[in-house]
Amino acid sequence: MNKQIGQRLPVDRLKQFVIDLFLAAGVPQNDATTIADAMIAQEVRGNTTHGIRSVDMNLRGLVAGRIKPKPDHIFLSDHGMTAVLDGDHGVGIVGCMKGMRHAIKKAQSGAKAKEGSGGGGIGMVIVVRNNHSLAATPYTLEATKAGMIGITFSNTKGSMGYPGTNARAIGNTPIGFGIPTACGDPILYDACLTTSGGNLRQWIREGQQIPVSLQGLDPDGHPTTDPQLVLEGGTPLPIGGHKGAGLAILVEILTGVLGGAAFLSQITPRGQKDPTDKNNAVSHCCLAIDIKAFMPISQFEARMMEFIADLKDNPLADGTDQIRIPGERMAQTKREWETNGIPLESDVQQKLTEWAQKLGVIFPA
Template identity: 35%
Template structure:
């Protein structure tokens, strides 16, 4: 049975778990904010359900709870960031803040990040750049769970891409997508609950199409749009993994199963100060004009609105902030178990109205 909790209750609980697992309060708050951001946007596979595995890896010492994140400028606009095996959200937010600062000074910044870990939704970092008046693109590589087009072995990650731009008005323009048909975390969650998945999401370990969540978890997720998603995943691997000098493809550690090998995720951020473009201060207004033209186009049969990338997630965030976040029974049980393991206060039973 699921329960709905106020955001403040979940934030206090999560901060307690991560500080008990060894993080400084500021870093615990960063990880918590990242996970809550995902849940509020409706991406529960990257939300608070990740607390147990993030905290367990910290508790076991597989992830460095006190990283020294270093930023080196190898060119005026190019940053090399070493995360010192710190939590992905902590490393990535520091990298994004450095990239924004550089973009404001130079007009553009590219950040290549290594020695990091799973960093959650890219929208968490891209939104920060957008709020600073920047266009941003974020990429990350991931442990191998996806087959490349034509193959059946898990040789590459779902390698997500996030893109965002400043815009005036109410409709955001923020794309956040995996290069797979679906985020791997959704298959993991379906397997936990013993649920079926839609046809076309995955192959079992023998290379056969499956709708069984548990069989899919043991097999591979498929790239979106066949060769197109596969090609995008490869390009993300080049920018986020190969360029960063870290592990890539099959050499990465498994988030859930490997407690000896560090993940060494790589990320890549590109940040552009929108005020440096030809439109200068009119950029956000021009994007709003683009949005208005697109949303004003004639509707196809069966549709009642033209929605921009990120618009549904923005509406969910407003609603969830007011009503709270609903967690399924299995996630609540997992949260209770990890709190007991690290010695953190239990999740309060207070429910949202």
């Protein structure tokens, strides 16, 4: 079964439509634009499980009162190269983007203060009491636009197994990084440490099995590649077994634990969140590294091109046509869809049409 594709929409028209939906839901203009930019950044690169499809999830949360349209984003701490930002149960994209932009500002200040010394140039912001932030790409991309290396990761509700238990004991810990290059397309790595719920649902819609290397457990604890069994009562397993589980622990500590917020079983499932509860939502860590604190950006970008060429100059494995760098496929999709329009999956288009009718917004023809 293949994806059912509906209408193709130009990038600018789809972006304005998303802005209009969130404005109609009570979100301020600047925040609505941030949300649309992040969703388009995902969708136009082919990351359709964590792009425009997330409009429905966020609007449902706003209408139900689980997500605040106008959160009070305040810094719980802010000194040196670090800060903790309260997401205040707003739209997760907005809180996480504010966190990354503040990390970039801190990294710039550090680079200026320590110019020539090789120190400084790093900013780290933990965003607490926040909501789903899509994926890492919109935030790491923001750092690369500023000539920086960006790293972002999040904790989540229990959605992944852990060695020694079949329970969903720890989050799937989305993690990503972005690195600028001289060719204009940054390296963009964006992944969970297991199969995400979005990917499981996508495989179900398409009638696909989980790749064997990512198999999970069924409700009885037996290995399976059936996404339905893993999603409904089963357990996704960490990539690399104990190795992926160890990385998940690091993410939990650098988000919820270090940020003084919820972690592991303390995180409330999305549909049960209470915005009056001060400690039940997900956290993110945003890191920005100013390359200029180490070397001129032009020198770094040239070295990155040398690095990429070196990696690609290896013999190809059987059945492989090229060696790809993280983000390379996304860049190719972006160029194509910016020219030809973004193809909406039929079920996503149906949801968008329904929300347009509910909120009095015109769906772009």
